[in-house]
Amino acid sequence: MDWIPAEDSIRKRIQAMCARVEAVNQEGVYFYNMPVAELRGGARVVVNGRVMKMFASYSYLGLIGHPRIGRAARDAIDRFGTGTHGVRSLAGSLTIHRELEEMIAAFKGTEDAITFSSGYVTNLTTVSTLVGRHDTVFCDKLNHASIVDGCLLSGAKFVRFRHNDMDDLEQHLKHSSSAGARLVVADAVFSMDGDILRLPRLVEICRKYHAWLMIDEAHSLGVLGETGRGIEEHFGIPGSIDIKMGTLSKTIPSVGGYIAGASDMITYLRHQSRAYIFSAALPPAQAAAALEAFRVIEDEPWRVQAVQRNAAHFIELVRSQGFDTLHTETAIVPVLCGTDDRAFRMTSEVQKRDIFVLPVVSPAVPEGLARLRATVTAAHEPEEIEAASNAFAEAGHKVGIL
Ligand SMILES: Cc1ncc(COP(=O)(O)O)c(C=O)c1O
Numbered sequence: 001m002d003w004i005p006a007e008d009s010i011r012k013r014i015q016a017m018c019a020r021v022e023a024v025n026q027e028g029v030y031f032y033n034m035p036v037a038e039l040r041g042g043a044r045v046v047v048n049g050r051v052m053k054m055f056a057s058y059s060y061l062g063l064i065g066h067p068r069i070g071r072a073a074r075d076a077i078d079r080f081g082t083g084t085h086g087v088r089s090l091a092g093s094l095t096i097h098r099e100l101e102e103m104i105a106a107f108k109g110t111e112d113a114i115t116f117s118s119g120y121v122t123n124l125t126t127v128s129t130l131v132g133r134h135d136t137v138f139c140d141k142l143n144h145a146s147i148v149d150g151c152l153l154s155g156a157k158f159v160r161f162r163h164n165d166m167d168d169l170e171q172h173l174k175h176s177s178s179a180g181a182r183l184v185v186a187d188a189v190f191s192m193d194g195d196i197l198r199l200p201r202l203v204e205i206c207r208k209y210h211a212w213l214m215i216d217e218a219h220s221l222g223v224l225g226e227t228g229r230g231i232e233e234h235f236g237i238p239g240s241i242d243i244k245m246g247t248l249s250k251t252i253p254s255v256g257g258y259i260a261g262a263s264d265m266i267t268y269l270r271h272q273s274r275a276y277i278f279s280a281a282l283p284p285a286q287a288a289a290a291l292e293a294f295r296v297i298e299d300e301p302w303r304v305q306a307v308q309r310n311a312a313h314f315i316e317l318v319r320s321q322g323f324d325t326l327h328t329e330t331a332i333v334p335v336l337c338g339t340d341d342r343a344f345r346m347t348s349e350v351q352k353r354d355i356f357v358l359p360v361v362s363p364a365v366p367e368g369l370a371r372l373r374a375t376v377t378a379a380h381e382p383e384e385i386e387a388a389s390n391a392f393a394e395a396g397h398k399v400g401i402l
Contacts, residue, residue, distance in 0.1 A: 121257060
C-alpha cells in the first residue's frame with residue numbers, strides 16, 4: 001500500500017496563502033503585481049490605463065529610460081547577442097563584464113569587483129562562500145532577506161543583533177567564541193525603514209574584535225555621499241568596509257549584483273562561489289546598461305543632489321502633516337499606518353489620487369507597524385512631491401490615521 005502522509009503540510013501552506021490572497025482580492029485591496037504598461041519620464045507610470053505619479057520606484061537617480069543607457073544596451077546586443085554562452089569560467093568571459101567590474105571597482109574605490117546575476121544571489125553566494133560551519137556571522141535584525149538566507153545557507157553560527165544597536169553587537173562579539181572567523185553583515189540603508197547604518201562605530205567594533213565587515217549598499221548607491229558613492233562617502237571614512245555589496249537593479253537601471261573589495265578576496269569568490277561557477281552571468285545588454293549608468297552618474301552629478309533634496313523635502317512635508325516616518329533620512333520613506341487593514345485602506349485612498357505607492361504588511365514588517373513605503377527619486381518635480389504629500393494627508397484623514 002502507498003504511504004499516505006498524516007498531514008499534507010505542503011498542501012496546507014498552499015491553501016492558506018491562496019485563501020489570504022483571495023480574501024484580500026475580494027475586499028478589492030490587492031495591490032501587488034500591478035500591471036505597469038508604460039513609463040512616462042522617470043516619475044510617471046501608466047497603470048490600468050491611468051497615468052500615475054510613481055512613488056514606488058527604486059530608480060533613485062531617475063535613470064530608467066535614460067537615452068545613453070538604452071543605446072549602450074542596444075549596441076551590446078548588436079555586438080554580443082542576447083546571451084552569455086554559459087558560465088563565464090568555462091564559456092569565456094565577455095569583455096563587457098570585465099569592463100563593468102573595473103568600473104565598479106573604480107567607482108567604489110576598491111582593487112577589484114565581481115558581478116553576479118542578481119543582488120539576491122550576490123548576498124546568498126558571498127556570505128555562504130566566505131563563512132562556514134566553524135565561523136560566526138553577525139547580522140542586523142532588519143537586514144534584507146537575501147543576507148539572512150546567505151547566513152542560513154553558510155552553516156555558520158548565526159547571531160542577530162538588535163537593529164542598528166552597536167552596543168548589542170559588541171556584547172555578542174565579546175561573548176562569542178574566538179575559534180573560527182567572524183563576519184558582520186548589515187544594510188547601509190535599511191530597506192523597510194530608510195534609516196542609515198551607524199557605520200563609524202560599527203567599523204571601530206569590527207576592528208576591535210577582528211571581524212570582517214560586509215555592507216549591502218542596495219539603497220545607498222547613488223543616494224548617500226556627495227557624489228553618490230555610498231555610505232563610506234556619507235560618513236567620510238573611505239576604505240573602512242571589507243566587502244562592499246550592491247545591486248544593479250535599483251539606482252543602476254539594469255539587473256545583477258556586485259561585490260567590490262580587495263583583489264585576493266575577489267579572486268577567491270571568482271573561483272569558489274557557486275553562483276559564479278555554476279550559474280550564467282548577467283546578459284551583455286544588462287552589463288552594458290549598468291556600465292553606462294555608472295558613467296552617467298559621474299557625468300550628471302546633479303542627480304545625486306536632486307534625490308537628496310527631494311527626499312528631504314518629502315520627509316519634511318509628511319512629518320509636518322503628522323505622520324510617523326520612523327528614523328528615515330533617505331529616499332525610502334515609511335509612512336506608518338498601524339494595522340495591515342489600515343495600510344490597505346490608506347493605499348486605496350492614495351492610489352485614488354493617482355499616486356502609485358504600495359503597502360508593506362506583516363510578516364515583512366512587525367504586526368502593528370504596517371506602512372506605505374514611498375520612495376522619492378531625482379526625477380520628481382517639487383510639485384509632484386507636494387501633490388503626493390497632500391494626497392497622503394487627505395487619505396490619512398479619511399482612514400483615521402491623522
Ligand atoms: C537591501 C537589499 N539587498 C539585496 C536586494 C536584492 O537585490 P536584487 O533585487 O537586485 O536581487 C534587495 C532588493 O530589494 C535589497 O533591498
